[in-house]
Amino acid sequence: MTPVELIDAMFSGSRSALARTLSRVENSAEGADEVLRALGNRVGRAVRIGFTGPPGAGKSSLVTAYTKHLRKQGRQVAILAVDPTSPFSGGALLGDRVRMNAIGLDDGVFVRSLATRGDLGDCLRPQVIWPTCWMRRDDYVLFETVGVGQSELEVVQYADSVVVVLVPESGDAIQGMKAGLMEAADVFCVNKADREGADRFTGDLQGAMMLKMWDHWKPPVVNTVATRETGVVELAEQIEAHLAHLRSTGKFQVRRHAHARRRIQRMLEKRLLSQFWTKEKAALMDAALANGESPYGVLGKLVGPA
Ligand SMILES: Nc1nc2c(ncn2[C@@H]2O[C@H](COP(=O)(O)OP(=O)(O)OP(=O)(O)O)[C@@H](O)[C@H]2O)c(=O)[nH]1
Numbered sequence: 001m002t003p004v005e006l007i008d009a010m011f012s013g014s015r016s017a018l019a020r021t022l023s024r025v026e027n028s029a030e031g032a033d034e035v036l037r038a039l040g041n042r043v044g045r046a047v048r049i050g051f052t053g054p055p056g057a058g059k060s061s062l063v064t065a066y067t068k069h070l071r072k073q074g075r076q077v078a079i080l081a082v083d084p085t086s087p088f089s090g091g092a093l094l095g096d097r098v099r100m101n102a103i104g105l106d107d108g109v110f111v112r113s114l115a116t117r118g119d120l121g122d123c124l125r126p127q128v129i130w131p132t133c134w135m136r137r138d139d140y141v142l143f144e145t146v147g148v149g150q151s152e153l154e155v156v157q158y159a160d161s162v163v164v165v166l167v168p169e170s171g172d173a174i175q176g177m178k179a180g181l182m183e184a185a186d187v188f189c190v191n192k193a194d195r196e197g198a199d200r201f202t203g204d205l206q207g208a209m210m211l212k213m214w215d216h217w218k219p220p221v222v223n224t225v226a227t228r229e230t231g232v233v234e235l236a237e238q239i240e241a242h243l244a245h246l247r248s249t250g251k252f253q254v255r256r257h258a259h260a261r262r263r264i265q266r267m268l269e270k271r272l273l274s275q276f277w278t279k280e281k282a283a284l285m286d287a288a289l290a291n292g293e294s295p296y297g298v299l300g301k302l303v304g305p306a
């Protein structure tokens with residue numbers, strides 16, 4: 001199938017065409033380029049919700065429960081999860097499959113794990129997220145990342161709304177929030193609220209939030225027990241409230257514009273770099289270094305004076 005045929009099939013509702021589109025995007029740079037060009041502006045209507053938080057916080061359980069809620073409202077849902085065969089979390093894929101079994105057979109749900117091949121940042125290159133946005137305007141794309149490192153945070157920030165999932169025992173994560181988590185959150189979810197110390201943790205979190213100035217939107221804190229689907233309706237309401245806030249203030253489009261800019265920048269950096277490096281230039285660099293030249297001097301040789 002040509003990319004155009006594939007994409008036409010995808011838009012007429014073929015799930016296998018959707019899966020094949022994603023594979024092409026993931027597996028080869030050339031395939032990705034063709035497919036993405038053929039997609040043009042036909043994608044991107046669905047709402048994107050990102051879930052991030054420490055390993056084992058209950059993100060997948062929560063995504064599953066939230067998906068059930070969205071399905072009751074007649075939404076289609078696509079779930080993109082990092083393939084946990086990465087060194088970042090061993091063997092969780094099977095667990096995810098089991099947990100998501102309940103929704104995996106539903107025709108209105110599309111579940112996909114993304115291969116990381118050891119490089120989380122690359123696997124979650126934003127192009128991979130896009131093709132799933134073939135859905136209707138009021139459908140949802142949920143993506144779950146493992147961990148709260150820089151690359152996960154970058155990825156999750158391609159969402160319209162970001163849910164940061166914490167658990168009572170993740171006291172350390174409040175520390176970690178200084179490193180960007182606080183900025184990334186649109187909604188805080190304290191999951192495993194059935195565990196001891198949940199109230200204290202929520203209090204600590206609220207306390208930490210008071211230290212920060214919020215610009216029009218202060219992330220609400222919702223307590224949930226994902227495995228019992230407790231608090232999921234409240235979580236959904238807060239996500240909706242955030243989306244409504246974005247839309248009523250025009251920030252929805254501002255965010256999407258910023259996402260698109262960032263994406264173009266990333267793609268441009270990648271393309272320019274790969275065009276720049278030839279064997280000759282690499283050899284020139286090595287010879288100059290061996291000759292005792294400074295890195296700055298070598299840079300000048302490679303690209304000329306600044
Ligand atoms: N007690 C309790 N356990 C929960 C709750 N939510 C999830 N769990 C359990 O916590 C474990 C991890 O849940 P997951 O949903 O896989 O967590 P995750 O954040 O997706 O994990 P990774 O993707 O590996 O980072 C599972 O054994 C769940 O059954 C909860 O609210 N309360």
Ligand SMILES: [Mg+2]
Pocket residue numbers: 059060061092096144
């Ligand atoms: Mg998970």
